[in-house]
Amino acid sequence: MMTKAIDTERFRTYADSFEGQLVLPDAEGYDAARKVWNGLIDRRPALIARCANADDVVRSVRFARENNLLVSVRGGGHHVAGYAVCDEGMMIDMSAMRTVTVDPGARIARVQAGALWADVDAAAQAHGLATPGGEVSLTGVAGLTLGGGVGYMRRKYGLSCDNLLAVEIVTADGQWRRASERENSDLFWALRGGGGNFGIVTVFEFRLYPVGPQVVTLNPIYPFDQSRSVLETWRRFAETAPEEASTSFGIWGIPEHPDIPAELHGTPVCLLDGMFIGPVEQGETLFQPLRDVGEPILDLGGPTTYLEAQQGFDEFMQDGDLYYWKSLYLDQLSNEAVDTMMSWVKRRPNPRLLVIIRHLGGAVSRVAESATAYQNRKAQFMFSIDGAWSDPAESERNIAWVRGFWEAMNRYSNGGVYVNFPGFGENPQHLWQSSYGNNYRKLVAVKTKYDPTNFFRMNQNIKPVAQTGN
Missing domain, CATH: 3.30.465.10 (Uridine Diphospho-n-acetylenolpyruvylglucosamine Reductase; domain 3)
Structure with a gap:
């Protein structure tokens, strides 16, 4: 049944011209259509517009404006904060447009x-x-x-x-x-x-x-008690690594997988992850010292196809599981930061909580800070706490741990986050200003020019001048 917030006659005109599918709350497929990747997100839009083409998007934006509807926009539906779906408004769903x-x-x-x-x-x-x-x-x-x-x-x-x-x-x-x-x-x-x-x-x-078709992946998995030696070896490797190599250090629990012995599932470990996109022989030689730091429990890396490498983590990030991710940029990986990190990871409340440090630099850092809206180009590392679990009873404890850990690590950062991993965007005004730094004022100006009423606000929201008071 159509919500009273939407004018019935206007809706009929809109529906007649819409080429995709309009899904209302009483439709059989409504619950499936409103779900997004993160099972922590449970919102109920008044209308889901599954667009078939750009004309449908134009019609939907105009209809939402005419009816003063809150709008969310779904692409893949994978943002951890669940911006793709809103309560009581209109979800403009692009998921059928995949060409x-x-x-x-x-x-x-x-x-x-x-x-x-x-x-x-x-x-x-x-x-x-x-x-x-x-x-x-x-x-x-x-x-x-x-x-x-x-x-x-x-x-x-x-x-x-x-x-x-x-x-x-x-x-x-x-x-x-x-x-x-x-x-x-x-x-x-x-x-x-x-x-x-x-x-x-x-x-x-x-x-x-x-690129490819062959690349070399890095994925040795070591016992947790070797974390410091593995991290130190990787940190030295990162100082001179060629740009063809993008690598990370992580702490995790061995995931459940049919190819992994059941007795290892959940075992706390440290791991290295990465890809080399140059000649295969060069990549194997380059990564070998990282595979020989100690005796790995498992080593899932080596030559493979680019497509297989890109899909390696897909099955561990299942639709409908519960996720809460927060991040920070680090200009350096100091001994003090490592000490703080190790003190927290020893107290992880769930083995699926992944702590990962990605090496940046290279081509990322060669783009000027002002050349695009993306900030923190000079940071050498991105620190991320990727919480994942399946039991809702664990949510409060896991989220509290991620937040506490993030606060403890914040002292080693400028406070900016990778805006795709912002938790739920808590304290948004401060969060986005810290994350965009010197680019924030220009973002406000562009927002004011193209969206002066903040029509698009289910996002990493930059408020226009009229709403910021600037």
């Missing part, structure tokens, strides 16, 4: 906003090409890219947003626009790291690079 077309001669991929990175990887690898995506191939292209996009090729080719050539976008006034370095360049600047603040991107155009 990826590749021009191998120009090395350009044209990607619809509902696509997952698996879609992009498969289409591009058919031509021996790739663009920097994330670390889980089931992640949505749109959210990851708009928030920056940290993946396995970051040190060689930068972030996902660094490889954007253009976008097609529907802004808050219901107008279709193209944005690039030449067209609406201020909007294009803001979209590269500024989140979903400025409209609904319907198409992304990415630069592609020759």
